[in-house]
Each structure stands twice: as C-alpha cells, then as structure tokens.
Amino acid sequence: MTLSIFADGVENPANLARIADVARLLGAAHSSSIEGRLIAIENAADAREIYGRARLRDQTTIAVGNERRGLSPRTLALAAETLEIPTQSRTVKTLNVAAAAAVAGWYVLHGSARQTQTARPDFRRPSLFLVGRDHVEVGSSLRSAAALGFRDILLDDRGAGWFAGTAAHRREARAAARRHKNPLRVHRASADDLERFEEVVIVLPSGPANPLQRERLTRGRRQLIVVGSEPADLVHLPRDRVRTATLDLKTFDDPPLRLVASIVLAEIARQVGRRRRIAGRPTVRAPRYELAVRLAAAGDVLFVDPSRLLDY
C-alpha cells in the first residue's frame, strides 16, 4: 500500500512546502500526478465524511485543491471517492489546505470509527493546550480549532508572537487564523497553569506511546490535551495524571504545529461527536400577527354567527 498526495492548483508556496511536510510525516509521496485510486478532499454536495473508513489497502492518491477555488472539476470528475472533513463552526468552515491534507491523509492511512452522535458534545470536549513557536503555524492551528468546534484554547506563546509579536507577525498570524470570523477565545497560558486539570494527555507526533485513537478524549473540561510540547516540559505535574499518546507519524525534526494539531483536533472532534440531527425539517415558528375585532362578551354570552343559526 502506498499513499500519494496531489496538490491540485495550490498557489501559496508555503502551503506547498507544508504539503510536502505532510507527505514526509505520513510516509507518503508528494506527487504531481495521480497514481492508483483517487480520493478527492472537497466539501462537495455528495462527499462522504472522512471518518468511519477502513485502513488503506491499495495504492491511493489523495487530492487537495486550491486555497480559494478548491479542486478543479477535472480532478473531481476523475475521483473514485470524495471525502470531506466535517466542521462544526458556522463561520470557519474550512481548514488550511496543508492541515486538511494532513487530516485526510492520516485518516485514510489509519482508518477510524464513525463520528459519535451525542446530545451535548460541548460537555464532552476536553481543554486544549497548544505550544507554538511560529506565528503562522499557531494561526493555522487556531483556525482548525475553531472549525472543529473549539471555543477556548490555552496558548503557550513561545516566540510565535500571537500576543506580543511585531505588527507584521500578528497580522500574518491573525490572517492564518481567519480571525475576522473566528470567534475562538485564546487564553495566554504556560505549563505552570496546568495543575488544575485532572488528566493531561500529551500528544506526540511519533514515538512509543498509546495510539491517539485508543485514548479517550471525551472527559470534558477537566481533561487537557497538550499539543506541541514534550513530556519533559510537564515534569512538575503528578505522574499519575499525565498520559502520552502518539500519532504514529514518521520521525521528523520539529513537525509543523498546524499539521499535528489539526490531526489531534479532528480526532477529538470525532470522539466528542456532533449533535444528533433531529429527523425532519426543523420547525421554525414564525411570529403571526392577527387583526381582529374584539367583542365585549360579558359573562356567559355566546357569540353565534347568524348564518350558523340559519343553517341550524
């Protein structure tokens, strides 16, 4: 089995570089042509969810499209299957193209169960602690977090400049986060602030640990998922409260935060689930305004239309 990633019309060189990083992290090829079965990653009307698929068995290419226009109609027509990453935000509905490639590649490669359906997903969603060193990576990760249903994020800004960087860095970071429509609340935090959590799960890109999909990530706010940090940073926490999980990616020196964080966020979104859909059309009760002549019915006076009396 081999996986290739095909960037169809991606314009931004930085995104192309990150897609090449995705290929290296997943052990896939960054291909300029389509080899084997083609899976299109696109928010199309007939697209299936990325969740609930078996592990990859055949030679497959996943295609991601242009930042604004998406995949070309020609590529979509060639695709054997179209998959989408289900988002939960009303305003941020897409991920960065490299982040989408990472999430799609990881799920196509590893497979997963279906996304859970639950009454109150917000009660199951854990807290998230991001450690960022690059402003664009932090911005893209925050965009993914908003798209995948998070409302609050703890951010340890280690030189990314999200809170106090130069104007240019802050502008770029906020553009990457789609801040003009991203309602996410970003809280400044550090490793010293994590003692209040009952369980801390440190997610590592690779290494010997429990696979992330086997870790329960639905314990609500008392559970904290840490991305971008090493266990050595959290030695001050009691050992019985700290767990480690791995994404089983290929060994890579300083993997881009947006790729790792987006995969973790997608897995949290899958486990936390989405709200159950109510069958049928939602009933919107529009207001009604009636104009009528009020009758001063005193006591037990009964109003009878003369025509009804005649009918009787």
Added chain:
Amino acid sequence: MTKSLGSDPRRIRAVRRARLPVVRARRPSPGRHHPASAADVRETLRSFGEDAYYGVVAIELRPAPATPKRLPLGELIGPGQIVLYDQPLPPWHLGFDLPADERSRLRAAGAITDREGIVGWPGSTLRRFMLAHVLAHELGHHMLQHERRLRGEAAARTRDHDARAEAIARRLRARLD
C-alpha cells in the same frame, strides 16, 4: 458600496426587485363574503407602491376560523404570507356591544355603530375597511419583519409591533386618498 442589495434603502431595492404577490381567493363560508375581491387587493397593492408589497409572497382570501369573542379580519401568518378573512354580510349582528376603542376604530373606518350590538357598513365602506385598514395593517407587520430580515423571531414585542404596523398603515392609507 453603491448599488448593493444589502445596503440600498428598502424603497430603492423594492423598485428594482418587488413583484406583485399572488392573490388567491377561496370560497367564503355560507352566509359570508369577501368584501374585497382579489382584483381589489391587487389594485390596492399597486396604489400602495412597491415598497409596501416588496417581499410579500402571497395574499389569500380565506374563510375565517371559528373563534369566540373576536371577529378575525386578517393575519400575517408567516414571512410574506398575508391572509384576509371572509366577513358576515352587513349589517353585522354581534349580539352584544363592542368595547369603546373597537367601536371608535370601526366608526373611523365608516361603520355605523349607533345601535347596540349592530354594526352597519353603508356603501363600500366595508370593502375600503378591509383594504385600507386590515390589508394595510398586515402589510405594516410584513414590512417590519421584512426590513429586519427576520424569519423565526419578532422584530419587536407584540404591542410595539402592532403600534408600528398601524403607523405604517396610516401612511399607506394616505396614498389611497
């Protein structure tokens, strides 16, 4: 931004986009009638102008529901959906007297309320009441809702909504004179 559908005033958008709504008439209940016909409603809408019926999808003349203690005249039943109810043939024998405010409202529309429990409608006053008061009032409700682009919620609490709809109705009535 000029020539924008989102930022132009309602009357400018209305001139460009308004279509005369569908006006349907259902058979009235036995012994009752529609004081204003579908053609009357269309003609009145033209007189009111595009900004009055911009966004109205349909106006239906239909039999009134049987309700105790009130005579339904008209209703805004949903976004752009107005209903005018059929009425008893004049004079109306109500069986008991009207509250003072209702009596003055009907009298202002041309009704004769001298005899207790009986409302007379000389000439075409009932037709005019249905068009210039009831239809105009429901159009006022519609304009308030449509301007705010609200589907499932009210633009104001009911009492204020009624007062503002009546203010719009007064403006529309002036266009008929």
